Amino acid sequence: MSDQDNPFDHSRIDDVIHGRLRLGIMAYLSTVSPAIFGELKDKVGATDGNLSTHLRKLEDAGYIRQEKRFVGRRPQTRIHLTKNGRKAWVLWISQMQGLMRAAE
């Protein structure tokens, strides 16, 4: 059986998405994109620093895009799910479903 066909092989799972906090971020963005930094932070239960770190990791992978702008005089960061991010998210879901099916 090749690794591709083996649902239990952990190395198939996209580690960039799989981390718990990044998973929450991706899941939320898949429903609300763009999301505002503060709103996302509340939803996923992160601190500012924590969220920034993980957003950078997702940005480096090309899964999200951060847009900094001003609303009046206040800076605001909006986070967009990218096309590649959505693809990676859909793939992660199908892998998890494969794993759950295999484990039934």
Add this chain to the structure above:
Amino acid sequence: MSDQDNPFDHSRIDDVIHGRLRLGIMAYLSTVSPAIFGELKDKVGATDGNLSTHLRKLEDAGYIRQEKRFVGRRPQTRIHLTKNGRKAWVLWISQMQGLMRAAE
């Protein structure tokens, strides 16, 4: 909204199960228990040392039990999913399904 009701809150996810390798272990054991060390290693794509480390973590959490015995003159380790392990696995699945549903 309390943390309990918020599917995007990453801190709800059981970190002991969620790690990719431990996830593969738990999924496989949920179908085959007890499993033999070497068989499990192949299935989840781990090295000996790697698998041992993560089995210890699952054992410390009370999710698996390791049984060392001899088959003829050769030592063999069999790994059992415990009742608490199965409970935790089922809970993890329902959380992931909740997350996926929320993200539809």
